[in-house]
Amino acid sequence: AQSVTQLGSHVSVSEGALVLLRCNYSSSVPPYLFWYVQYPNQGLQLLLKYTSAATLVKGINGFEAEFKKSETSFHLTKPSAHMSDAAEYFCAVSDPVGGTSYGKLTFGQGTILTVHP
Amino acid sequence: DTGVSQNPRHKITKRGQNVTFRCDPISEHNRLYWYRQTLGQGPEFLTYFQNEAQLEKSRLLSDRFSAERPKGSFSTLEIQRTEQGDSAMYLCASSLVSADTQYFGPGTRLTVL
Numbered sequence: 001a002q003s004v005t006q007l008g009s010h011v012s013v014s015e016g017a018l019v020l021l022r023c024n025y026s027s028s029v030p031p032y033l034f035w036y037v038q039y040p041n042q043g044l045q046l047l048l049k050y051t052s053a054a055t056l057v058k059g060i061n062g063f064e065a066e067f068k069k070s071e072t073s074f075h076l077t078k079p080s081a082h083m084s085d086a087a088e089y090f091c092a093v094s095d096p097v098g099g100t101s102y103g104k105l106t107f108g109q110g111t112i113l114t115v116h117p
Numbered sequence: 118d119t120g121v122s123q124n125p126r127h128k129i130t131k132r133g134q135n136v137t138f139r140c141d142p143i144s145e146h147n148r149l150y151w152y153r154q155t156l157g158q159g160p161e162f163l164t165y166f167q168n169e170a171q172l173e174k175s176r177l178l179s180d181r182f183s184a185e186r187p188k189g190s191f192s193t194l195e196i197q198r199t200e201q202g203d204s205a206m207y208l209c210a211s212s213l214v215s216a217d218t219q220y221f222g223p224g225t226r227l228t229v230l
Contacts, residue, residue: 004159032217043121043208043221044160051217090159094217104150104173105210105219107159 002027002093006108014116019063019078021111023091026072032094033074034105035065039087047089050074061085086115119143121222123209129228130199137195138225142211149192150219151184152208153177160208166192167214199229 007022025031032051036044048059055067061084065076074091089112092105122141130136142149147168152160163182164174168189178184181199186192196203206226210219 009157034218036221041223041226043223044210045221046218049218092159103148104162104165105152105160106162110157110159 002031002095002106004091004093004106004108006089006091006111008111009109010112010114012114012116013081015083016080019076019081019085019113021076021089021091021113023065023074023076023108024072025074025091025093027093027095029095033065033067034092034094035059035063035074035076036090036092036107037087038090038110044090047076081113081115083115083117086113088112121209121211121220123207123222123225125225126223127226127228129230131230132201133198135195135197136199136227137193138207138227139191139193140209140211140222141191142209143220145213146211146220147189147214148212148219149186150210150212151192151194152210154206154208154224155204163194196227199227201229203227204229 003026005024034049035047038044048057050057050067058064063078088110090110091108124139150165151163154160164184166186181197184194206224208224209222212219
């Protein structure tokens with residue numbers, strides 16, 4: 001069974017500092033990996049995804065993530081935090097269904113990012 | 118493309134009552150997913166449809182829960198005899214079969230008193 005672990009339920013950074021949100025996964029087959037962001041009382045918005053192409057993936061709002069198979073990790077980074085980045089971030093994994101299309105998402109527990117001025 | 122919509126956005130009910138939520142996916146998206154998110158947790162998969170067929174149900178989906186997608190367009194999720202433990206955000210997402218990205222709606226927050 002696939003699973004996702006996000007290390008650190010809360011991360012606090014200063015504005016302009018590096019953001020690093022950690023995600024490790026387990027999957028029996030090459031997975032698809034996703035990072036979503038959730039603002040209060042809203043649904044989830046896709047930040048970026050890894051789908052077996054380039055291992056370094058760039059997303060919206062200056063975020064990027066690197067897929068490292070040897071470490072089973074997909075950590076999310078941003079060089080310089082902005083106040084508007086404050087939100088909850090979820091890492092998710094999807095396994096192929098029947099060897100073809102990808103289906104349900106399995107999410108981590110989430111990491112709340114706080115940005116201090 | 119108007120995005121995924123969910124109604125109602127909020128629902129407060131008394132224990133033992135039945136509730137029904139609706140999800141309208143992005144038009145032409147043939148897959149529709151339901152997830153449940155409790156406070157401080159990530160979303161958990163409940164069930165999904167491909168067109169009108171319900172292809173998978175989680176063990177989280179007890180007999181009190183039923184979902185339908187009668188014409189392969191909108192979907193409803195009904196909870197019978199609600200319990201306080203059903204209080205959560207219910208999220209709907211849609212995608213194309215050929216695509217890997219799920220697009221989420223704003224969710225319906227259920228509070229069971």
